[in-house]
Amino acid sequence: MLKITRKVEYALIALRHLKGKQDGELATAKEIAEQYGIPQELLAKALQQLAREHVIEAVKGPSGGYKLVTDPNSINMTKFFEIMEGPMGIMDCYFDSGCEQLNACNIRTPINRINDSIRSMFDKMTLADITY
Amino acid sequence: MLKITRKVEYALIALRHLKGKQDGELATAKEIAEQYGIPQELLAKALQQLAREHVIEAVKGPSGGYKLVTDPNSINMTKFFEIMEGPMGIMDCYFDSGCEQLNACNIRTPINRINDSIRSMFDKMTLADITY
DNA sequence: TTATACCCGACAAATTTAGTCGTAAATAAT
DNA sequence: ATTATTTACGACTAAATTTGTCGGGTATAA
Numbered sequence: 001m002l003k004i005t006r007k008v009e010y011a012l013i014a015l016r017h018l019k020g021k022q023d024g025e026l027a028t029a030k031e032i033a034e035q036y037g038i039p040q041e042l043l044a045k046a047l048q049q050l051a052r053e054h055v056i057e058a059v060k061g062p063s064g065g066y067k068l069v070t071d072p073n074s075i076n077m078t079k080f081f082e083i084m085e086g087p088m089g090i091m092d093c094y095f096d097s098g099c100e101q102l103n104a105c106n107i108r109t110p111i112n113r114i115n116d117s118i119r120s121m122f123d124k125m126t127l128a129d130i131t132y
Numbered sequence: 133m134l135k136i137t138r139k140v141e142y143a144l145i146a147l148r149h150l151k152g153k154q155d156g157e158l159a160t161a162k163e164i165a166e167q168y169g170i171p172q173e174l175l176a177k178a179l180q181q182l183a184r185e186h187v188i189e190a191v192k193g194p195s196g197g198y199k200l201v202t203d204p205n206s207i208n209m210t211k212f213f214e215i216m217e218g219p220m221g222i223m224d225c226y227f228d229s230g231c232e233q234l235n236a237c238n239i240r241t242p243i244n245r246i247n248d249s250i251r252s253m254f255d256k257m258t259l260a261d262i263t264y
Numbered sequence: 265t266t267a268t269a270c271c272c273g274a275c276a277a278a279t280t281t282a283g284t285c286g287t288a289a290a291t292a293a294t
Numbered sequence: 295a296t297t298a299t300t301t302a303c304g305a306c307t308a309a310a311t312t313t314g315t316c317g318g319g320t321a322t323a324a
Contacts, residue, residue, distance in 0.1 A: 283308075
């Protein structure tokens with residue numbers, strides 16, 4: 001409960017790694033996977049997602065790899081989590097209205113308050129804070 | 133990711149329900165399960181855990197049930213979550229040192245910071261806030 | 265004695281997460 | 295051109311976790 005997934009973990013590791021690179025220097029999925037002992041294929045998926053959202057940029061072919069193209073200060077953690085995993089909420093009823101008990105439910109309001117607190121906390125935290 | 137479990141959800145529903153009772157009035161697992169349309173057996177387990185930790189008290193036998201015996205103001209959400217699910221941390225390495233990559237890992241410090249932020253947020257939030 | 269209600273561990277089903285594989289496309293180097 | 299390297303991506307399997315069920319127990323009020 002309240003755990004982040006491996007994919008998010010791997011994405012953070014990769015971003016932190018990329019941030020350490022000079023200028024236009026690239027890092028490959030293989031390089032990162034080996035350095036941190038994580039499964040390359042899974043890491044690759046995380047990197048591809050980040051590339052699709054233009055957080056990083058992919059360069060194909062030999063001597064290709066990835067590099068940061070967005071200032072980590074400009075991406076807050078709510079956005080980052082949602083890039084990696086879709087809508088963030090501690091309960092599905094926060095965004096999915098398919099709950100059968102909505103009328104009987106006696107904890108909707110408090111649940112929403114917890115949600116909002118978590119979101120607002122992550123809103124104020126940027127990728128730069130995390131990958132400093 | 134970052135989701136609370138059903139058990140926690142059911143515990144919150146039950147606590148909120150118990151809080152609405154007068155004085156020494158009891159509520160049974162069956163009554164709660166039916167009213168909110170949730171599986172009785174699973175709810176029962178949540179209630180039993182709360183009883184073991186003396187958040188509520190169980191009365192056996194016919195006309196038995198549960199009642200609150202601890203002021204919800206005195207239980208913060210960190211404690212509540214840990215009663216229900218054990219140690220709270222967004223990654224296992226927060227409390228479990230069995231990680232192979234500890235030395236290579238480049239995100240330990242930031243992960244710990246996120247953890248601490250979440251914990252401190254839940255430290256300041258009590259069951260009373262949630263079941264008002 | 266009986267019916268009701270909590271207690272609890274073991275099990276099974278369902279869902280989610282983690283990891284793998286095969287194939288394709290781009291491209292630098294030879 | 296061919297080859298080697300690297301990203302892209304969907305399909306698949308495996309593992310782990312969560313969710314739900316079952317059976318047998320204890321306590322106790324009526």
